[in-house]
Structure formats: structure tokens, C-alpha cells
Amino acid sequence: MSPSWDRFAEEMRLLRREGVAPWALVGLLLLIAAAALNGRALLAAQDAASASLAAEAATLVEALAAQAARGVPAARDPGSVGFSVLTRPVALPQATLAPLAIGQGDLLPARYELTARGAHQFLVRTELDSPLRLSVGNFDVAFVIVWLLPLLAIGLSYGIVSAERERGVLALAVAAGASPVRFVLGKWGSRLLLVIACVWLATLLAGAAGGALTRPGAWILLAIWSLAGTLYAMFWFALALWVNAGTGGSERNATVLTGAWLVFVILAPAMTNLAATTAFAAPSRINLTTELREATEAADREAAAARDRYFFDHPEMQGGEMDKRAYFASVARSEQRIAGEMLPMLLAFDVQALRQQRLVSLLQYLSPGTLTYQVLTALAGSDGARHRLFRTQVLRFHEQWSRFFVARLDAGRDLTADDYARLPTFVFTEPPLAESLRQVAPPLLALALIVTALFAGALRRLRRLVVV
Amino acid sequence: MVLTAARKEFRGVLRDGRVLAGALVLLLLAAVALASAGARYESLARERAVAQALIAEQWSQQGEKNPHSAAHYGVYAFRPVLPLAFFDPGVLPYAGVSIWLEAHKQNFATGRPADDMTPLARFGELSLAFILQAFVPLGVLLMSHAAFAGEREQGTLRQVLASGITPARLFIGKFLGIGAAALLLLAPLWALCLLALALLGAQAPWAAALSLSAVYLAYFAILLLLALVVSARASSSQAALLTLLAFWALMTFVLPRVAADVGRLVAPTPTAAEFQRAVDEDIATGMGGEPPAERIARRREALLRLYKVGSESELPINFQGVVLAIQDEIGNAAYDKHFAQLHGAINRQADVFEAASVLSPRMALALISQELAGTSLAHQRHFERGAEVFRRGLMELLNRDIMLNSRPGQTDYRAGPELWRRTGEYRYLPEPLRLSWARCAAPLTVLALWTLVLLIAATATVRHLRVIAA
Numbered sequence: 047m048s049p050s051w052d053r054f055a056e057e058m059r060l061l062r063r064e065g066v067a068p069w070a071l072v073g074l075l076l077l078i079a080a081a082a083l084n085g086r087a088l089l090a091a092q093d094a095a096s097a098s099l100a101a102e103a104a105t106l107v108e109a110l111a112a113q114a115a116r117g118v119p120a121a122r123d124p125g126s127v128g129f130s131v132l133t134r135p136v137a138l139p140q141a142t143l144a145p146l147a148i149g150q151g152d153l154l155p156a157r158y159e160l161t162a163r164g165a166h167q168f169l170v171r172t173e174l175d176s177p178l179r180l181s182v183g184n185f186d187v188a189f190v191i192v193w194l195l196p197l198l199a200i201g202l203s204y205g206i207v208s209a210e211r212e213r214g215v216l217a218l219a220v221a222a223g224a225s226p227v228r229f230v231l232g233k234w235g236s237r238l239l240l241v242i243a244c245v246w247l248a249t250l251l252a253g254a255a256g257g258a259l260t261r262p263g264a265w266i267l268l269a270i271w272s273l274a275g276t277l278y279a280m281f282w283f284a285l286a287l288w289v290n291a292g293t294g295g296s297e298r299n300a301t302v303l304t305g306a307w308l309v310f311v312i313l314a315p316a317m318t319n320l321a322a323t324t325a326f327a328a329p330s331r332i333n334l335t336t337e338l339r340e341a342t343e344a345a346d347r348e349a350a351a352a353r354d355r356y357f358f359d360h361p362e363m364q365g366g367e368m369d370k371r372a373y374f375a376s377v378a379r380s381e382q383r384i385a386g387e388m389l390p391m392l393l394a395f396d397v398q399a400l401r402q403q404r405l406v407s408l409l410q411y412l413s414p415g416t417l418t419y420q421v422l423t424a425l426a427g428s429d430g431a432r433h434r435l436f437r438t439q440v441l442r443f444h445e446q447w448s449r450f451f452v453a454r455l456d457a458g459r460d461l462t463a464d465d466y467a468r469l470p471t472f473v474f475t476e477p478p479l480a481e482s483l484r485q486v487a488p489p490l491l492a493l494a495l496i497v498t499a500l501f502a503g504a505l506r507r508l509r510r511l512v513v514v
Numbered sequence: 515m516v517l518t519a520a521r522k523e524f525r526g527v528l529r530d531g532r533v534l535a536g537a538l539v540l541l542l543l544a545a546v547a548l549a550s551a552g553a554r555y556e557s558l559a560r561e562r563a564v565a566q567a568l569i570a571e572q573w574s575q576q577g578e579k580n581p582h583s584a585a586h587y588g589v590y591a592f593r594p595v596l597p598l599a600f601f602d603p604g605v606l607p608y609a610g611v612s613i614w615l616e617a618h619k620q621n622f623a624t625g626r627p628a629d630d631m632t633p634l635a636r637f638g639e640l641s642l643a644f645i646l647q648a649f650v651p652l653g654v655l656l657m658s659h660a661a662f663a664g665e666r667e668q669g670t671l672r673q674v675l676a677s678g679i680t681p682a683r684l685f686i687g688k689f690l691g692i693g694a695a696a697l698l699l700l701a702p703l704w705a706l707c708l709l710a711l712a713l714l715g716a717q718a719p720w721a722a723a724l725s726l727s728a729v730y731l732a733y734f735a736i737l738l739l740l741a742l743v744v745s746a747r748a749s750s751s752q753a754a755l756l757t758l759l760a761f762w763a764l765m766t767f768v769l770p771r772v773a774a775d776v777g778r779l780v781a782p783t784p785t786a787a788e789f790q791r792a793v794d795e796d797i798a799t800g801m802g803g804e805p806p807a808e809r810i811a812r813r814r815e816a817l818l819r820l821y822k823v824g825s826e827s828e829l830p831i832n833f834q835g836v837v838l839a840i841q842d843e844i845g846n847a848a849y850d851k852h853f854a855q856l857h858g859a860i861n862r863q864a865d866v867f868e869a870a871s872v873l874s875p876r877m878a879l880a881l882i883s884q885e886l887a888g889t890s891l892a893h894q895r896h897f898e899r900g901a902e903v904f905r906r907g908l909m910e911l912l913n914r915d916i917m918l919n920s921r922p923g924q925t926d927y928r929a930g931p932e933l934w935r936r937t938g939e940y941r942y943l944p945e946p947l948r949l950s951w952a953r954c955a956a957p958l959t960v961l962a963l964w965t966l967v968l969l970i971a972a973t974a975t976v977r978h979l980r981v982i983a984a
Binding site for chain 2: 087154183185193312315316328334340
């Protein structure tokens, strides 16, 4: 057995005797598994809803195709089908690690129901959820890692030197000829290794509980996830070592480290959010509402004028209704007009969101907690970027979907059974894995640098270690 | 003797530089939170007032049109910004701010402010309530964890008790001393909040603000009591500190999330699509009873019999107005049913949260704070219910106008500004404070239970107070 292994084994024996520590580690593993299962349950409900919508839409398309083949007018009319009968549900597939970090996943829409009407019709809809639950936040693996892992690290390391000094063990060890720095580092390293092993095991457990192991790219993503967790745990251990290298007692160290937790995990992210939302405040949703109303009213007036023109051209129809084709052509023009006015306004929200995100990307370096959260949510596709990409792709698809019906309406062509088979389909194009890796590389590098600098500083302080 | 002990603790706390620095940081944070919330409050209040006026103007100046076209045009109800939302935003960032009140449909409130926040908002919004619920308790625990355990370790506890003071009086003295110091340190923050309220002038909700102050003080007192009991029973001040810190992290950050997610698992909400399909199905089938077409036919027959005429065109009223009213009756019943189910699920989730607050006084406090600040789920529901009552009244008025003022079969009937003026506009009036208090019964009971249990624990602790460190 090597001396290092002996030191590690001895430290594990000591930890077992501390009573609370082994339970805390087991507790962390259980919490992570429970959080992963919770994330999986939340997303499973979303998946089930999407699948049910898709099945329902497919049945409707089949029925309409059959009716069109039989010559039923309602199923052959592109205006009626496109603008009022048929909806095309499109859903964002779950990212590989989505169950591990819900992030914005329960706030931003991952599903839309498209018609040939303007995109503003579906873009403003939101999902149903309890505002109380949303305001509290999710219990997911990212929460356990970012909030609770540091508390475990603090619990295991706040007295790494001070407690030994207070009990007189450090003085005894030095008197027995041990180097105080080696003694402290042995103890510190053993505990750190245990926590790192726990992080990797917990990630594997979370991957299995979240049902992620068999998904594409899972192992690479889980490895990077574990790396982020490892660097984050190392940060807290390095900070504890740095604090312990001073002359303060265990109680003071625990207070200082808890204060650091409060600053890095609670305060800095909250201040960063406040700075980003203040500097780049989102456009007003209220203004959006009033603008939409004005645009709708103007379009309605235009449609009324078109109706008058129609009856002027078709005096034989006076007192009756416009024929359906003319009516839907007028609806299509109205929708186009409203969408033309509303889409730039809706996209302005995305522009501000991107600006906010850029500022967050800068300010994230103020807190290892923010850095880690950003990495974890980026890996899980729940940081908002994946949802924005989904929306962009949906908007492109909607143009195609809308054009399909409007072109037939304008050309005066009826829908055939073959047309139903040729309906555009939406497939979400996943961003390449390399893009996620590029996104998380700078924060991971920053975490590594912070850990290295902190560890170097702690080592320098340890050289002047007070033993008694 | 009690006062002497209290004075000693009071001076001890105020002499600690760390405590003063912590209080200063807290005050700065509170000032930042207050300034940003105040600025946001002012701009939101202005924006919503302007929007409400604009919508009212658009409605009254929509020109001549068929009342049913006007019903489809509809109006919007905007939730006004209540003054205490700057203190505790509660659930409001996650609830919609406006509702489109249109014909046939009970729409959801849309435009959640949280949709426009960064992902970091899920860490917790830096509001005054958050600071008071999360940071101040930490300060209280740090100030008091060593009150007994520290003195026992240093051997001064024995000396103090030798001076003749009973353990119970010493406990009370420490409670009063640390409590008074904490109050003094919190006084600038409190003054800041009062100043912000005073700037609101006549709109300032003083009763609610004072109620909030009382509840928060009670909460801090509970935590102080807890810290003293733990300190008196702990083997060392370090053990006391770790126990209290673990409890603080659990009750403040972990339990609320776990409870909220357990609530969702127990009572899941339907998706928006599932909700709408269920409503549409019920409307199409006449709520599973008499189909709408048959109901309309039955009403037609009844009216023809009543007026003793043979056809709709001979009726003295426009039957189209009756048809619209029947459609609305069926639609309203369907929406009532499905909104009741949705709200039932959300209420069950809230019940789980409320039940879990037995383990976390912070959760109980959060529920009370939202209620008193007017930012709770119930207040949002009250706004939505009021808007729906207005919508139904509006639709009824418009349908009646068609029924009574247009000729049977007339499709070119137009109403004008006189009718639009008669409809009025929706003005949300917040509920009186006593109703908020009534809803606080359960969380207040939780706080009372914590107080009772801690008082019993304190009594038992001082009876068997360990004087010498183990």
C-alpha cells in the first residue's frame, strides 16, 4: 500500500466515525436521483402531451384526405382547411440531458399549434402551470449541484485545518515529524476525492434515473457535466483550504464559507439577473397587446373594405355572404398584414433576450455558481438558447405551412388527397454537439483557472500555517 | 437581572464588527432591491394605466358596428400594479398581466413578466421580501448561535448563573438583548420601506404594510427562539452553528422546491391544448347533455308558442340574439367546469405546499407575505374572476341589444357609441385586507405551532441547562 492510499483510507475511517458525513454523501446521491426522476416525470408529461397532439392531428389529416378523395367540399377548400380546420402541432424534442436541468424548460414554449393564420397567433400562447410552483423553481439535478453540493463541500472542509488545530491533532502530527502542509493536503485531498467520486457517481445515477444514458451524445455530455460538477466542488474545497490556511477558528471558517455561499450562489446570480433585466429591459408586453389590437382593427377595416369591393363587383350576392374562397383570401391578407406588423415586435423580445444573455455571459465570471449553472443548463438545452432556435425554425416552417394553403387559395386550386400526403412536415434540426461544447468551454476554463489560482493562493498561505 | 442580561447581549452583538458589516451589506442590498423595484413599479403602473385608457378609448371609438362584431373585438383587462408588489412580487412575475375579454371564450391571462427574464431569475429574484426571508434569518442565526454554547465553552455561563440569575431569566434576557440589537440593525431598512410607502401618498397601503411588519417580526422572533434553544442544547457552538445553517438552507431553499414539485406530481395541470380540446368538446356536445342545436330549437319553439306566432321573423325580438345568448350559456358552463378543474389542481398543489410549510416556517411566512402584499395566487385569481364576471356581463348586454333592437333576420344592424359607453370598463379593485388575513389562517397556525413548540422546548431546555461543556 502506498502512503497516499494509507492516508486516504485513514481519512475515510475518520469520516465514517464523524457520523454525519457518510449520511450527507448518501443523502446527496439520493437527492440527485430523486431530482433526476422528478425532471424525468415533468418532461414525460410534456412528451405525452406532444405525442397525443401529434396523433390527433395525424388522424384529422387522414380523415380530411379521405373526405377530399370523396369530393367533400369542406375538405377540398384550402382556405377553410388551412385557416380554421387543420392545425399542425410542432414540438421541441427533449435534449439528451433535459431531465437533469429544467432551467427555462417549464417556462418557454416547447410546443406550438400552427395554422395558416399569422405567426403572432401561436407565438404569444403560453402553457398552463401553477404560478406558485413556477415562482418557487424546480427541484432538479442542477439545483442539487449548484446549491447543495457546496454546502456538503463546506460541511466536509470548513474545519480541515482549524478543527485539527483546535483538537491539538495538528500539533501532535507535526511533533511526530509530519509536514503540516502534507498532513493538511492529505486530509483535504482525501475528502475532495471522495466528493469528486460522489459527483461522477451521482451524474451517472442521474443520467440513468433521468433516462438519458441511451440518448445520442449522452456519455460525452455526462462527462462534461461531471467535469463541471468536479470543478465546482474543487472551487469550494480550494476556498475552504484558503480560508483554513488563516488563523481563524472552525466557527469563523464556517461563517465565512457560508457567507461565500450566500454571495456566490444566491446574491451574485440574483444581481446578475437584475443587472441584465435592468440594462436590457424587455419590450413591454402591454404595448404588444395594444399594438396587436390596433393592427387587428386596421386589418379588419381593410377586410371590410375588401368585402364592400367584393359586393360592388358581385351585386348579385348583396345581402348574402362572400363566397368562401374570397372570404379566406381576405383573411389571408389580413393575417399577413397583422403578422407583418407584429412579428418585428415579437422578435424584439428575442433581440433583448439575446442582449441580456450576452451581459449574463460577461457577468457570469463573477460567480462560480453562475458559471456552473450556465454550463449545466447549456448542456441540458434549458438555458433558453435551444428554445429560441426552436422558435426560429418553427417560424421558417410556418411560412412554408402557410404558403402551402395560400398558394392553392390564390391559384383557385382545391386540395386533393395527394396534397394531404404532401403537407409540409417539421423536423427540428439539432444544433451540433460541437456548438454546445464551444459554448461551455469558456466557463469551464474560467472555473479551472479560478480553482487553480485559489489553490495556489491557499498553498502559499499554508506555508505560513500556524500549527497551535 | 433580565434587563442586565439583555443589556450585555445587546452590547455584545453591536460591538461585533462582523455583525455591523453584515447589517450594512444587508441595507445596501435592500436599497438596491428597493430602488430597482420602485423604478419598475412606477413605469409599470404608468404603462398599465395608459394601456387601460387606450383600450377604453379604442372601445368607445370603434364606430358603428354590429354588437356581435364588437363582442369579438372585445376589450382587455390589465392587472394593475399594487404598491406592495415592490416589496414582495409573490407569484405575479409568473402570472399573466392581461386578459382578452372576447365573445364565446374565457381566455387565460397572458404576458408573464418571467418570460422575459434571464434563466438566472430561477435562482430567486432580489426583492425586499427575499432579502428578509432568506438573508435576515441567516444574520439572526449567526448572531445567536453561540449565545449559550459559546459561553459554556468559555466557562462564563457558570459564572453568570453563579451571580444568581435563573436559567429562564437568562434565556429571556438573551432573547430580548439579541432581539433588540437585531431590531436596531433592521431599523434603517424598515425606515427605508416606510419612506418608499410614504412617497405613494394616499395610495399607500399602511394597514397591509404594518401587518407585514408584524408578521416578519414574529418570524424573526421564532428564529431567534430556535437559535437560542439549539445553542443551549448543542454540544458546542460549532455544532449549534452547523445545525442552524443546515436547517436554514433546508427550510429556505430546498423544502419549497421539493414541496412545489411534489404538488405538481400529486395534482398535475392539463396542457393548454388538452384544456382547450376538453372545453371545445363540452361546448360541441352541450356539456354532454342536450346538444346545442336541440336546445336552440327548443327555445325557438317556446318563444313561438309564447308570442303565438308561426316563424322567427314574426317574433318581436331578433332570435339571433337568443342564439348568441344560448351559445354563451353553454360556453360559460363549459369554461366554468374546466377552469374549476384547473384551479382545483393548482389549489391541490398549493395545499401540498402549505402542508409542507409545517417543516419550514419560511414557507409559511412566504405564503402570508404574498397574501398581505396582494401578490398571491388568490389575488391573481380574484383579478381573473373579476375580469370574467365583467366579460359575461358585457356579452349579455351586447346580445340583449341585438335581441331587442334589431329586426328579426337583420344582418346589417349596427349599434353606435351610445351602446359602447353603456358597457362601462373593467376596473380591478383589490380585495379588502381582512380577506387576505382570512386566507392566512393555515400558515399563521404553522407559525403559532412553531412558536408553541419552541416555547415548550425553551422551557424544557432552561430546566435542564448544561452549564459545563462536555
